[in-house]
Amino acid sequence: MAFRADLKVCFSDIDHAGIVYYPRFLHYFHVALEELFSSELGIDYPTVLNKYRVGFPTVHLETDFRHPLRYGDLIQVEVSVLDIGQTSVTWGYTTYKRGEPEIVVVSGHNVTVCLNMDTFRKTELPEWLRQRLTDYQKKYA
Template sequence: MRFSHCDPAGIVYYPRYLDLCNSLVEDWFTEGLALDYASIIMQRRLGLPTVHLQCDFRKPSVLGETLEMTLQVEAVGSSSVTLFILTQGADNDPRFAARIVLVCTSLESHRAISLPADIREVIDHYRSLCHVG
C-alpha cells in the first residue's frame, strides 16, 4: 500500500479500496477481457456504472503491505454484471471483499440497455472460468 492510500495511523483509508476496485474493473475489461475500457466509454458510448455495492472490511491493511485483488463474475443479467472482488494480504488473510453490480447504460440516454452481444460473450466465457463459492 502506498502512503497516499493510508490515514495518519498508517492504515488504509477505507474509501481507497473503492478506488482500487474501480481500477481493477477497468484493468479487467482491458487486460482480462481484451475489451478496451476507454473505447467502450468513449467510442461506443456505453456506461458501466456501479448501481449496487456491498463491502466487508475484514482486517486492516498497512503502509508498505502488498495486496492481491481477485475478481470473479458471479452473475450476468440482461443488462447487469455482478462481480465479487476479494483483497488479500501476503499472508493470504482477507482484508476487504466487495460485491459490485454494474449496469450497462447508454451514455446518450443514461438508461439501462442490454449488454452488447460481444461484451456478454466475453464476460460469459470469463465467468465459466471462475469458481465462485
C-alpha cells in the same frame, strides 16, 4: 484462479491511523475491474466507454473489512463475475496482501447497470461483451 490485479498501498490511501482509509478499497476494486477488461476480456475499459459508449455505474455495493492494510503494502485484488443480467453485471472482489493468499483482507461485490453514455439511460448489455463476460465466468467457475 480468477484474475488478480497487483496494486500497492500509496501514501494518499492511508488515514490518520496509518491504515487504508476504507473508501480507497472501492477505488482498488474499480482499478482491478479496469485491469480485468484489458487482461481477460481483450478490450481496454476506455475503449468500452469512449468507442462503444457503454458505461457501468454502480447501483449497489456491499463490502466487508477484515484486516487493515498499511502504507507500502502490496496487495492483489481478485475480480469475479458473479451474475450477468440483461442490463446489469454483479462483480465480486476479494483482496489479499501479496504473499498471504489465504488471508482475505477485504471482500465485496457491486452491481453495475449497463448505461448508454450518450443518453445516460439503462440499456441491454451488448452481446459481444456478454459473451466475453460469460466466457470469463465459466473459465473461473
